[in-house]
Amino acid sequence: METALNRKNELTSPLAWGKAACESLMSAYKASELPPDGKWHYHQGVFLVSMLQLREKIGGDAFFDYVKEYVDHNIDENGNFLWSRRELDAIQAGLLLFTLDRETDDPRYKTAATKLLNMFPTLNRTSDGGYWHKDRYPYQMWLDGLYMGGVFAMNYGKEYDDPSLLEMVLEQERLMRKHTLDEKTGLYHHAWDEQKVQPWADPETGRSPEFWGRAIGWYGITFNEILDFLPEGHQATEEISGALRDLSKSLISYQHPDNHLWYQVVDKADDPKNWIETSCSALFIYTIARAVKSGVLDESYKEFAIKGYRALVKRMKFDDNGLFIMPEICIGTGVGDYTHYLERPVIENDLHGVGSFVLCSLEMQDILPEL
Secondary structure, eight states, X not given: OHHHHHHHHHOOSHHHHHHHHHXXXXXXXXXXXOSSSSXXXXXXXXXXXXXXXXXXXXXXXXXXXXXXXXXXXXXXXXXXXXXXXXXXXXXXXXXXXXXXXXXXSOTHHHHHHHHHHTTGXXXXXXXXXXXXXXXXXXTEEETTHHHHHHHHHHHHHHHTTOTHHHHHHHXXXXXXXXXXXXXXXXXXXXXXXXXXXXXXXXXXXOBOSOOBHHHHHHHHHHHHHHHHHSOTTOTTHHHHHHHHHHHHHHHHHHSOTTTOOOBSBXXXXXXXXXXXXXXXXXXXXXXXXXXXXXXXXXXXXXXXXXXXXXXXXXXXXXXXXXXXEOXXXXXXXXXXXXXXXHTSOEESSOHHHHHHHHHHHHHHHHHOSOO
């Protein structure tokens, strides 16, 4: 208890918290063994992308070396992937390749990135052109898929001069919003089934029944990312800004008034069976903070991000060695009914959560430099 209190007192800024989170997992795992071991996937990708962004702020060769170790464990000397990657979830980790390509003379990182890009034309689509989330989920678009594939595509387009990729992402976002946005709450359904045959699909709309926190969080990140890639005067700027503004306002309305965080199923915080979920809370804080910094939201919204972040770090723990532990993270989750989400296992230091926390901390540094 004393160790945890001492560590919390030592961490006086969001950057310090982000650094502690990264160092904790680096201490626990070799990069090649990050769970799930032996996989090129967004679990590792989200965490390692956050580590590279932390490195941009504070430096650190150890962070770069750790990321490189993970990538080199997963691709060979010719830029071939050693593990299955054929799904949107596996594209996200490709974000790691751009930094390695820029900072080394090794051509295999661009080769690997191009292999990921070339997956897009092979992916199955709905009748109106939306990518299926995975082949084993036919005719389904899942909310988090836009982040998993879209941010990589935009970065590839910017890095290697292919502006058509930004337009592709914009079209996918429009389709996702069309099929999953709930006008009444301003929240987004986890998934949509075009054929309306899944047990969870509404027979009229095809939408899944619940608003799952982390999926909505990935969407908030993607809105902010898209705005950074849009050239000045692009016709989509106001549309995306408006959608981000609307989502942020909705999220604030569901931020718990007492604990200032968010719940596993976002709109049912009053149900005692529902529970605070830290990874979605981190992503929502990120979404609001970044929207304030970009001017999409006005300065009055800072207070919601600040209250949320202070509440979030209070929930963080430390082990007997003073290493960071993030609790109350929902494991990877498919689509289902309300009970399905409530019964998902909760674990500590899952990469979904730690990566989200580091990203959140980076965004909060400018808004809340000292805790």
